[in-house]
Amino acid sequence: MVSGSGAQSRDEEIAGHKPFAVIADYFARHGIASLRFDDRGIGKSTGPTSNLTTQTTLSDARAALSYLRKSNQFHRIGLLGHSEGGLVAFLIAGQYPKETDFVISLAGNAIRGDSLLLEQNRIFLRQSGLPESTTEAYCRVLSRIFSYIIEANPAADRRKLLADYLQAENADLPPTLQENLLTILDSTDPWLPYFLQCDPAPMISRISCPVLALGGSLDTQVPASSNLGALRRLLPKNPQTLVREFPGLNHLFQHAKTGNVAEYGAIEETISEEVLAEMGKWIQNL
Helix, strand or coil, X not given: CECCCCCCCCCCCECCECHHHHHHHHHHHCCCXXXXXXXXXXXXXXXXXXXXXXXXXXXXXXXXXHHXXXXXCCCCCEEEEECXXXXXXXXXXXXXXXXXXXXXXXXXXXXXXXXXXHHHHHHHXXXXXXXXXXXXXXXXXXXXXXXXXXXXXXXXXXXXXXXXXXXXXXXXXXXXXXXXXXXXXXXCCCHHHHHHCCCCHHHHCCCCCCEEEEEECCCCCCCHHHHHHHHHHHCCCCCCCEEEEECCECXXXXXXXXXXXXXXXXXXXXXXXXXXXXXXXHHHCC
């Protein structure tokens, strides 16, 4: 199992929930073995924790696959990834087809990173009640900032650069939103430029193993409409591949009202029974 963005334990602890622990328990009770591992620097995992990117997660997931292969205990070995972990599963299955027998993506992104983050921001701003004109102006400036980060331009006066972008886009944004944009401009996290330009489409189109790709209709972090739509277009034909959207579920596959991130911790359910059953049944039918 491959967790999403950020350093997380083997249980993928999020907002008081442990979805990977729940999934592992369900699988075990249905005869399916699973391997969970703490991300670097978390729990019992060691290793360097500086300069981490999606590629680092990919390398660690491949190491876990290699460990299982060498054990010679299992008939089939697949990857289950949540969010960015789903992206990693797509990349491994497309680039290293002999390493995994199947892929389960729980809200894994199938569109390029900068497009995904723009879509995320647009949804969050709309949910906060901002006028559509403000939302679109913010996203136009954010798109310019993403391009600047991807191009790895030399150090510049960030405040002047932001002022230039605001002027170019005729964006009259409140101070709080301007500070948000400035924080992104000031970021030195190597994860961000890598993720922004990571386009999984070429690798997805090369996947030869069966794929179960699930999304929730209320997902505000990896919207199902764009990402499942991309998967339906890109995945090669395979009678065992299934792409499915669950109505009323959020990014954690909880039954939700709005899908807003703030709801995660307030919902008692960790992951819906329908999703657990779908995964278990699909694996058993391979």
